[in-house]
Amino acid sequence: MPVKKVEKFDIIKQALNLFRTQGYHKTTMANIGDACGLLKGSVYHYFSSKEDLMREVLEVLRDHYRDKVFIYAYDDSHSAAERLRILGEKSIEVFVNGEGACLMANIAMETNDVVPEFRKPIRDFFDDWVNALAFIYSDRYSQEAARIFAQESVCAIEGAAMMMRIYNDKSYLLTAHAMIMGKFEKADKEALISSK
Amino acid sequence: MPVKKVEKFDIIKQALNLFRTQGYHKTTMANIGDACGLLKGSVYHYFSSKEDLMREVLEVLRDHYRDKVFIYAYDDSHSAAERLRILGEKSIEVFVNGEGACLMANIAMETNDVVPEFRKPIRDFFDDWVNALAFIYSDRYSQEAARIFAQESVCAIEGAAMMMRIYNDKSYLLTAHAMIMGKFEKADKEALISSK
Amino acid sequence: MPVKKVEKFDIIKQALNLFRTQGYHKTTMANIGDACGLLKGSVYHYFSSKEDLMREVLEVLRDHYRDKVFIYAYDDSHSAAERLRILGEKSIEVFVNGEGACLMANIAMETNDVVPEFRKPIRDFFDDWVNALAFIYSDRYSQEAARIFAQESVCAIEGAAMMMRIYNDKSYLLTAHAMIMGKFEKADKEALISSK
Amino acid sequence: MPVKKVEKFDIIKQALNLFRTQGYHKTTMANIGDACGLLKGSVYHYFSSKEDLMREVLEVLRDHYRDKVFIYAYDDSHSAAERLRILGEKSIEVFVNGEGACLMANIAMETNDVVPEFRKPIRDFFDDWVNALAFIYSDRYSQEAARIFAQESVCAIEGAAMMMRIYNDKSYLLTAHAMIMGKFEKADKEALISSK
DNA sequence: GATGAATGAGACTTCATTCAT
DNA sequence: GATGAATGAAGTCTCATTCAT
Numbered sequence: 001m002p003v004k005k006v007e008k009f010d011i012i013k014q015a016l017n018l019f020r021t022q023g024y025h026k027t028t029m030a031n032i033g034d035a036c037g038l039l040k041g042s043v044y045h046y047f048s049s050k051e052d053l054m055r056e057v058l059e060v061l062r063d064h065y066r067d068k069v070f071i072y073a074y075d076d077s078h079s080a081a082e083r084l085r086i087l088g089e090k091s092i093e094v095f096v097n098g099e100g101a102c103l104m105a106n107i108a109m110e111t112n113d114v115v116p117e118f119r120k121p122i123r124d125f126f127d128d129w130v131n132a133l134a135f136i137y138s139d140r141y142s143q144e145a146a147r148i149f150a151q152e153s154v155c156a157i158e159g160a161a162m163m164m165r166i167y168n169d170k171s172y173l174l175t176a177h178a179m180i181m182g183k184f185e186k187a188d189k190e191a192l193i194s195s196k
Numbered sequence: 197m198p199v200k201k202v203e204k205f206d207i208i209k210q211a212l213n214l215f216r217t218q219g220y221h222k223t224t225m226a227n228i229g230d231a232c233g234l235l236k237g238s239v240y241h242y243f244s245s246k247e248d249l250m251r252e253v254l255e256v257l258r259d260h261y262r263d264k265v266f267i268y269a270y271d272d273s274h275s276a277a278e279r280l281r282i283l284g285e286k287s288i289e290v291f292v293n294g295e296g297a298c299l300m301a302n303i304a305m306e307t308n309d310v311v312p313e314f315r316k317p318i319r320d321f322f323d324d325w326v327n328a329l330a331f332i333y334s335d336r337y338s339q340e341a342a343r344i345f346a347q348e349s350v351c352a353i354e355g356a357a358m359m360m361r362i363y364n365d366k367s368y369l370l371t372a373h374a375m376i377m378g379k380f381e382k383a384d385k386e387a388l389i390s391s392k
Numbered sequence: 393m394p395v396k397k398v399e400k401f402d403i404i405k406q407a408l409n410l411f412r413t414q415g416y417h418k419t420t421m422a423n424i425g426d427a428c429g430l431l432k433g434s435v436y437h438y439f440s441s442k443e444d445l446m447r448e449v450l451e452v453l454r455d456h457y458r459d460k461v462f463i464y465a466y467d468d469s470h471s472a473a474e475r476l477r478i479l480g481e482k483s484i485e486v487f488v489n490g491e492g493a494c495l496m497a498n499i500a501m502e503t504n505d506v507v508p509e510f511r512k513p514i515r516d517f518f519d520d521w522v523n524a525l526a527f528i529y530s531d532r533y534s535q536e537a538a539r540i541f542a543q544e545s546v547c548a549i550e551g552a553a554m555m556m557r558i559y560n561d562k563s564y565l566l567t568a569h570a571m572i573m574g575k576f577e578k579a580d581k582e583a584l585i586s587s588k
Numbered sequence: 589m590p591v592k593k594v595e596k597f598d599i600i601k602q603a604l605n606l607f608r609t610q611g612y613h614k615t616t617m618a619n620i621g622d623a624c625g626l627l628k629g630s631v632y633h634y635f636s637s638k639e640d641l642m643r644e645v646l647e648v649l650r651d652h653y654r655d656k657v658f659i660y661a662y663d664d665s666h667s668a669a670e671r672l673r674i675l676g677e678k679s680i681e682v683f684v685n686g687e688g689a690c691l692m693a694n695i696a697m698e699t700n701d702v703v704p705e706f707r708k709p710i711r712d713f714f715d716d717w718v719n720a721l722a723f724i725y726s727d728r729y730s731q732e733a734a735r736i737f738a739q740e741s742v743c744a745i746e747g748a749a750m751m752m753r754i755y756n757d758k759s760y761l762l763t764a765h766a767m768i769m770g771k772f773e774k775a776d777k778e779a780l781i782s783s784k
Numbered sequence: 785g786a787t788g789a790a791t792g793a794g795a796c797t798t799c800a801t802t803c804a805t
Numbered sequence: 806g807a808t809g810a811a812t813g814a815a816g817t818c819t820c821a822t823t824c825a826t
Contacts, residue, residue, distance in 0.1 A: 007785095023306045025221035029821060041823080042786050050821065101305070108362050109302045110219045122362060151359065152375060155368065158358055159351030166304050166318060172351065179348060202810080225796065238811050240797070398789085415698045417613035420816060434790050436818065498697045500754050501689070502611045514754060544767060547747030547760065554746055555739065558696050558710060564743065571740060595806095617800060629802080630807050638800065 058121035073132035080139035254317035269328035276335035450513035465524035472531035608691040646709035661720035668727035
């Protein structure tokens with residue numbers, strides 16, 4: 001029976017949302033328990049500590065993006081531009097539904113210097129993301145240029161997510177995606193022109 | 197001769213660095229006291245609460261940027277490109293010296309949903325920044341386009357600051373500035389071309 | 393067999409005694425914890441704050457008097473004089489056992505101007521007391537006169553409780569009760585005489 | 589020049605009012621300083637400690653009552669009833685002007701079991717009061733009866749002061765005084781009758 | 785597996801007090 | 806005499822964590 005498994009995942013989902021919006025230190029085990037209909041003591045049946053819970057949250061999120069989002073970057077059945085569009089769409093969906101906050105970025109900023117254990121899963125996530133974009137971009141850019149553009153893209157999106165949250169205005173994210181798509185498509189044309 | 201007295205501004209500076217690197221909730225009044233050679237109780241001689249101290253930190257930082265950095269955007273004695281370069285240089289200086297963390301962004305992400313009092317000073321800071329860049333850009337862009345480019349620039353730099361911190365790699369920030377400068381200069385040429 | 397657990401009511405009883413003798417501000421959560429064999433932090437498992445605990449203490453005491461003491465005022469199976477005697481006896485018992493201090497009066501005096509939240513339960517207690525006495529007195533006095541005599545009686549007893557505490561001499565309370573009983577009985581005779 | 593003396597007395601007066609309404613523990617040295625236009629540190633030029641200040645407050649109040657109020661009890665130029673009226677008038681004045689709180693009673697209740705140093709001045713005050721009333725009453729009562737009536741009178745007035753404060757209703761005090769005067773005058777008539 | 789009681793460390797804050805200027 | 810900076814003890818409260826039931 002998958003009952004237990006589901007419950008554990010529920011805790012992770014609730015914790016993810018709380019960590020995302022309230023941050024790591026402000027979110028208490030009682031908050032998490034409340035959100036799941038559990039007492040805080042009961043959360044310890046599933047996770048040995050708050051840090052452990054956070055690690056699992058980061059892992060689940062990393063896996064989710066790798067398996068359900070970034071994977072599309074490598075899907076040959078779509079054009080590069082199309083794949084870029086899909087990635088953008090999916091991350092907008094997640095960011096915007098999740099009240100415009102990126103767990104990875106927020107936890108990175110809050111805990112980078114105080115809970116070093118979280119660094120690796122966070123870096124892994126961003127590695128995956130940059131690699132995925134670089135793979136798409138390598139269609140029209142050199143290895144080197146694709147990588148830099150990928151990094152720039154991630155910066156642009158994360159910066160936009162931050163502004164979106166500060167100003168409570170979703171347009172930042174849309175603008176960022178449009179900018180990236182535009183730049184990529186322009187590269188396309190230039191590539192076409194120069195290849196003539 | 198006065199005994200070495202702690203200046204209020206010293207506390208603000210130390211607090212700024214601690215808040216920037218450890219975050220708001222993880223930084224304790226004892227940490228701040230320690231950094232100034234004071235007991236935690238003594239900090240209350242200057243600030244009525246931790247929140248109050250943070251408010252003053254945000255205010256000081258906002259004022260600093262407005263008066264010492266963004267002000268160059270409006271300095272007629274330099275060309276637009278030159279002014280853009282100066283702004284970039286100054287913020288790199290601050291970010292990088294400050295161990296690569298942007299207090300405004302970090303606190304925004306950590307406290308946006310839990311300490312609404314901090315929202316206004318943070319927004320004010322970003323308003324100042326966007327306005328300054330938009331003013332420079334309006335030299336070669338329409339009002340509308342300048343504003344959007346300014347927002348994109350801030351996003352790019354903040355995203356880069358985040359990546360810099362996560363990967364402990366200062367090149368992100370340099371790349372972001374180079375990209376912005378490049379785009380602005382290209383606009384220059386295009387403007388020249390189209391004005392022919 | 394359950395491990396000896398602290399009952400919520402135990403905490404209330406211990407707190408009542410401490411508040412009564414040491415006052416509200418001087419009594420600490422650690423004092424209360426100690427008196428119950430708990431750490432100060434553990435008291436918060438039962439009460440959300442010191443003020444909340446005090447509110448419950450006041451409520452319990454008010455309920456106790458209403459249900460276990462003042463209720464006798466309305467018991468038809470005894471004569472008015474007898475009911476008055478019972479009330480006096482019971483309150484002497486409580487006051488004297490409680491080391492001669494009236495929690496309600498003490499907390500009223502200490503917190504009247506600084507913790508307005510306590511005013512209502514305190515007034516409710518004194519309302520109950522005056523009403524109970526007035527009901528007894530209405531047997532031989534007009535509504536109006538009974539009410540005033542009831543108020544005077546409460547004043548006399550509370551004043552006596554104060555003097556008892558200051559001089560550590562229980563006779564004040566006995567004297568006050570004797571005076572009240574005497575006055576009531578005299579009214580009886582006068583009533584008899586005037587009814588001839 | 590009596591400048592200094594006056595200032596010290598100012599502090600005592602302000603402290604008296606604060607202690608009376610807020611209680612001993614809740615009143616801070618900063619409160620007292622504020623009320624005098626001093627910083628809290630400066631109060632220590634006049635009093636070695638908060639306890640010391642309170643002791644002086646109690647002493648001043650005791651002296652005031654002894655020299656300016658109770659002294660009328662022994663003034664041969666008025667009848668006993670007149671002297672009783674004067675005492676009542678003066679204490680109503682003080683109580684009611686002083687926002688209906690009796691410093692002596694309040695501090696007695698709050699500190700009886702925790703600051704034994706205050707007991708003696710408080711007892712001295714009440715001794716003075718009882719003696720003064722007993723002296724008046726001895727005009728028409730036996731030594732013994734006068735003393736008991738004096739104690740009852742003090743109880744009645746203090747109880748009334750308490751109720752006045754709890755209900756914010758000055759009539760309690762007036763009623764108490766009327767009751768005492770009435771009882772004394774009745775004794776007068778009875779004495780006259782029995783002396784026939 | 786869940787509960788709720790309990791812990792203990794540590795957070796923010798207050799405050800009487802001291803002292804150099 | 807007054808100030809303001811500083812102290813240190815203590816107070817209220819929070820919270821991750823443990824554990825018997």
